[in-house]
Amino acid sequence: MKSRGFAKHYYLMLLPGYVWLILFSIVPMFGFVIAFQDYNPGLGMLHSDWIGFENFRYLFSLSDSGTVFWNTLYIAVMKIVANLIVPLVFALMLNELRLAVLKRWIQTLVYLPHFLSWVILSGILLDIFAYKGPVNSMLSVFGAEPILFFGRADLFPYLIVGSDVWKEFGFNTIIYLAALTGINPALYEAAAMDGATRLQRLGHITLPGISTTVVLLSVLSLGNVLNAGFDQIFNLYNPLVYSSGDIIDTWVYRTGLVNLQYGLATAMGMFKSVISFVLIVTSYALASKFANYRIF
Numbered sequence: 001m002k003s004r005g006f007a008k009h010y011y012l013m014l015l016p017g018y019v020w021l022i023l024f025s026i027v028p029m030f031g032f033v034i035a036f037q038d039y040n041p042g043l044g045m046l047h048s049d050w051i052g053f054e055n056f057r058y059l060f061s062l063s064d065s066g067t068v069f070w071n072t073l074y075i076a077v078m079k080i081v082a083n084l085i086v087p088l089v090f091a092l093m094l095n096e097l098r099l100a101v102l103k104r105w106i107q108t109l110v111y112l113p114h115f116l117s118w119v120i121l122s123g124i125l126l127d128i129f130a131y132k133g134p135v136n137s138m139l140s141v142f143g144a145e146p147i148l149f150f151g152r153a154d155l156f157p158y159l160i161v162g163s164d165v166w167k168e169f170g171f172n173t174i175i176y177l178a179a180l181t182g183i184n185p186a187l188y189e190a191a192a193m194d195g196a197t198r199l200q201r202l203g204h205i206t207l208p209g210i211s212t213t214v215v216l217l218s219v220l221s222l223g224n225v226l227n228a229g230f231d232q233i234f235n236l237y238n239p240l241v242y243s244s245g246d247i248i249d250t251w252v253y254r255t256g257l258v259n260l261q262y263g264l265a266t267a268m269g270m271f272k273s274v275i276s277f278v279l280i281v282t283s284y285a286l287a288s289k290f291a292n293y294r295i296f
Helices: 002-036 054-061 063-095 100-115 118-128 134-141 156-181 183-194 199-222 230-236 239-245 248-258 261-292
Strands: none
Touching: 002 054, 002 118, 002 261, 054 063, 054 261, 063 100, 063 199, 063 239, 063 248, 100 156, 118 134, 118 156, 118 183, 118 230, 156 230, 156 239, 183 199, 199 261, 248 261
């Protein structure tokens, strides 16, 4: 009887979370019906004309759609790869430090950008890479001409990826450092007694010891292939770099909220959601198979 009473309390604790999930994640999904309508805000979803898949046909006939899909995939994949490699390498380097105080200070410094929003960081980046900013001032010392960094379509994707890594690699490093603490120190001592060098210990103990974590993070990142970072790109892009920086989320924003083409924007958003759902299910299946990771 007491256990049932405790169970009720647990369910009551979960209730606010369920309410939040229903109101902000389940109920808005009914808005997908707009993708199949010639939506008129004055008439609402219940009375707008039904046009079937016309919005999807028009969407895929646009020349911009292919560019937007490619930009999203290209930027997202580069972010995934960079945010796996850079934190891993940095964590391995930080783990080799013997001064605990220095290690904590470095870890804190690289972790700080994670807590800043892209609204703040975008202003900092735009000032640093401005036409008359610090970077161009340093380049001028070597006789180089000033560069309009965030106005060049060929440079924009790499600036996006680089700034995203700068913001997040400190946070991602913590995951690898936590995995490194799980390796038995006795293995390193035994290897040192056998004459193994630091590089050999890295290759035969450290990397195999965290391989499961690396595989898990790699597989789970597949679900973010179509998430290139709306808040970051929205705060940094401009019409000059649409050809290489316009992604699905920014295109949906401009089409739906700026140009008021609600049905077309919803069709694009729905297409992205379906693909993302398939990728998330696939990534969790792979994580369960290769890293023995399960949610349920």
